Amino acid sequence: RMGLDQKRAAWRAVLDGLGGIAIFFALGCALIIFITFVIPADGVPLLDLAQLFANLRSAPGDYIWLMITLFSTLLPTLVHLSIAALTMALQYPAWWRNFVAGLLENGAQSRQAALFSGICICAMITVALWSPIWFFAFVITHDHGATFNTVLWIFETFAWAIGGI
Template sequence: GGIAIFFALGCTLIAFVTFVVPADGVPLVDLTQLFADMRRAPGDYIWLMVTLFSTLIPTLLNLSVAVLTLGLQYPAGVRNFVADLLERGEHSGQAALLSGICICAMITIALWCPIWIFTFVITHDHGAIVNAVLWGFEAFAWAIGGI
């Protein structure tokens, strides 16, 4: 869903720049030049990439909740271990502490796991994802006559 929203946002921005022309007839942004500049000097447009990729942050958070849910439900050994600790926690301070540590570890792993994966993919693909996204947006701009 987050990826679809990301592409919808980018396409909406391109469509807005293409179809909304001020009274003087000069386009808000020259899309041809913008795409050429983004390919030539991508470091100058980090602000644009950060703005667009910030739409993926809620997706990462939703993915974290999904990982936590799976972690609490499906590894039966872990689920039963933590449930037993919680039951024994009423009578044992050590079991209560250990169950709290286990649950905190599960939550920490669930929150960070999608972020680590996202960071790994972005840093190890050598710009392939960014280039593919740029190509997709450029193709959309060409299709609607913005280029």
């Protein structure tokens, strides 16, 4: 809301989206740190990270549990990106913002304007909430594993850097 008041919606939306992505990677790195440094009393590591990364590349279907964990971590990131999209939809383009604001102002005098403004706002919220999910699904289904391999490479490099591999 501060971004709308100060006319800096784009900057706030970008920061929110980047914050969600940073949280995703922070949680993934926290999981790697936990697996690396928490050793049970019997001395056997929780997981062999080198083997885990190798198996993720060769047989990702065997690690559905990890995919579910990563997806549950990705949900807050998608919410952040949805909030960023909604912020942008409320601010840009100016003609749309002014049109909806005019409908809201006329809503007190006209039931038709009130109904139409409600429909417009609901449509904006729906598109804003679903657009990051649609975009994510499109990228994942059309990039032939490039995004998955990049994320895997980032996490594997981090595990190597802290001595987990």
